Amino acid sequence: MSIRPWVRVEPPDSRGLRRVVVGSETAGSVWSLAELRRLLTRLGYPETLDLDDPGQVFWSGGDSTTWPDRPWRRRATTVLMTAGLLASTVLHMLIGWPDALGALTFAQRVTGAVFVLSAVVLGAATVAAIDHFGRRRSRTSGALVLLGALITLATASLLLFMWFEEKEFTPYLLVFAPLWCWSGWALWLLARERAWQALPRPKTFAVGVVVTGLLSAVSLAYSTMYQPVSAPMHIALKAEFGKARPDPRYPYVHVPLKLSMKNDGGIPAYVLIDDYSVYGRTAEYGSGSDRVREWRRSLDVEGAGEAERYVDRLQYTPISSGLFYRPGDSLDVGQEFVLQRVVQIPKDAEFDEINVVLQVTYMRKDRGKIDARELRQVHRSWDRSSPHYCPVEKCGEKLVFHGQVRHNNNLINVTRTPRYVTAVWSPDQSPRYSVSSFHFRGPVARSEEKREDTRYGVATTHVDMSVPDVELLDGAGE
Known part of the structure; x- marks a missing residue:
């Protein structure tokens, strides 16, 4: 032997x-x-x-009967630790991946990349947890699990803080709220056994964790606060009438109308809703001796909004109205869009002026992303098969546009209920819009709409141009 x-x-x-x-x-x-x-x-x-x-x-230190291991407890701890790290890995990837690939600004993509990188670290920590709570063949497995727990605590705390701002239920709440509790338990367990001591330089590891956290916080703050505010936004509108021409067969004058829109700012924009309307103005002329009385009578006319000394009883008659740009389409930096129309005006119309108003409501593209295909779909309110049907006697005849909008910072998306753009156009009313949680399930508070306008950078601009009717008739050879 x-x-x-x-x-x-x-x-x-x-x-x-x-x-x-x-x-x-x-x-x-x-x-x-x-x-x-x-x-x-x-x-x-x-x-x-x-x-x-x-x-x-x-x-040594006991005989063959000395085995204090509790296998069920050890295995339960391993399963719970790996499950928490795995859930945190998936959560970080879901948050970071859309921003890393599809965010408009570089800073927002960096923030998304930071979350994707954190997901990779958490994936490695998941594997390391099996070793650390097993036979510990690697000296760094404990520190890697500790880093994963710290990342989870930081992200879950941030998501909870953002969620408490509005306290809206979202399915992600069922993930990051339990993860916040899990990370506290994991850190307590790892701190009790001093998981960092196996590292050759534990102080260097601690400094690296702090620096990484600070860089992530600075990147997030820059992408959510400074960068969207610093980038200017300006949409320039222009409207002008061309040379009028008489119709050889009918008693009308054809007036060319040219409308243009150009993005002169530094950020692309989505057009939510727009409208161009042509009006004919009529008025009664006075001596101007009683300016106060005439001014009040001018304002008595609904929608007048003008007061002149020698002009009284202002009235605006709609002549033409329409959509200028397709809702949901974007306008890139430097891009210009021109629309030409011909307006028919009766030769015997007693208009003093012809007025055109072009109005555009837009949203900053660096703040959010619209489901343009959904928003472009036209829903007619009088169509009984439409999900936005409303009886004509109650709502009139309207075109409704409705689509989901996502914030470019995915942290906001996972802590809020979905937001939608609802835009309504009709020929006899000013266009209306709403960016809110409204999805045809109950009313929306005006305070929420104002908050969402600020969050997504929604603004309205318009241009108003008038030309004397005499000038148009002279151009038509009258």
Whole structure:
């Protein structure tokens, strides 16, 4: 019989794991007597080896019956730790991936990339957790799990803070709220066993964690606050009438109308709703002796909004109205859109002036992303098959546009209920819009609409041009 090296089984550590030394080299670690026998069998020892023979095995810190390991507790801890890290990995990837690939600004893409990188670290921490709560073959596994718990705590705390601003239910709440509790438990457990001590330079590790956290916070603040505010936004509108021409067969004058829109700002924009309307103005002329009375009578006319000394009883008659730009379409920086129309005016119309108003409501593209395909769909309010049907006697005849909008910072999307753009156009009313949680399920407070206008950078601009009717008729050869 060949002589084999002497086996020494060392005392159990804090988790009940006992190191096995064969000769002068570590052969492994075992949780139980059965594992010890399997280990020795793989090393060439006979299965019938007497483990209680002091000439074969030396027991230090207890005999062959000293196995304080609690396998169910250990396995439950491992499963809970890996499940939390895995859930945090998925959450970080869902937050960061859309911004990393589709955000408009560089800063927002950097923020998305930071969350994707955090997801990669958390994925590695998930694998490391199996080793750390197992046999700990890697010295860095504990520190990596600790880093994953710190990242989870920071992100879950940020998401909870943002959620408490409006307290709206979102499915993500069922993820980041439990993760916040989980991260507290994980940090308590890892701090109790001083998981960072196995690292050769624990202070360097701590400094790296702090610096990474600060850089992430600065990047997030820049992308959500400074950069969207600093980038200017300006939409220039222009309207002009061309040379009028009489109709050879009918008693009308054809007046060319040219409308244009150009993005002179530094950020692309989505057009939510727009309208151009042409009016004919009539008035009664007075001596101007009683300016106060005439001024009040001018304002008595609905929608007048003008007061002149010698002009009284202002009236505006709609002549033409229409949509200028398709809702949901974007206007890039420097892009210009021109629309030309021809307006028909009766030759015997007693208009003093012809007035055109062009109005455009837009949203900054660096604040959000609109489902343009959905918003472009036209829903006629009088169509009974439309989801936006409303009886004509109640709502009139309107065109309704409705689509979802997402914020370019995905942190906001996961802590809020979905937001929608609803725009309504009709030929006899000014266009209306709403950016809110409204999805045809109850009313929306005006305060919410104002808050969402600010959040998504929604603004309205218009241009108003008037030309005397005499000038148009002279141009038509009258």
